[in-house]
Amino acid sequence: MTSDFEAQLRSASLRVTRPRLAALAALRDHPHVDTDTVIALVRADNPTVSHQTVYDALRAFTEAGLVRRIQPAGATARYESRVGDNHHHVVCRSCGAIADVACAVGPAPCLTASDDHGFVVDEAEVVYWGTCPGCATERRATDPRSSEGNR
Ligand SMILES: [Zn+2]
């Protein structure tokens, strides 16, 4: 597995370092994590790695297209190594949980611009906002209105 990451770094003309390999492994195992989580995961095996090293690695990965940076409005940036398929995300408004949604198909939800203003469109960014199952369950358990409704 490590050699895959080495090959990825080399093909992107990036220097192969232990922290970078660890960061790629962390993103493979933990999709949609923020910078702090990547730092914690890298440090689990490489305790001396600095924040700056991880920041720099994530920026280099993103610029090289090895990693995709997603930033839902009002949320901290997250990173994932699933790139190239333009998949979308569903985000929980309560806890910030994120899950992948395959690329939308068909006419809805408006991935074909009704007026592209002459632009060559190559990407539509779609974020599906809602409440994750965990938060929905919790809300039902704690919301006084829902218990009133049960009486
Ligand atoms: Zn949630």
Ligand SMILES: [Zn+2]
């Ligand atoms: Zn994703």
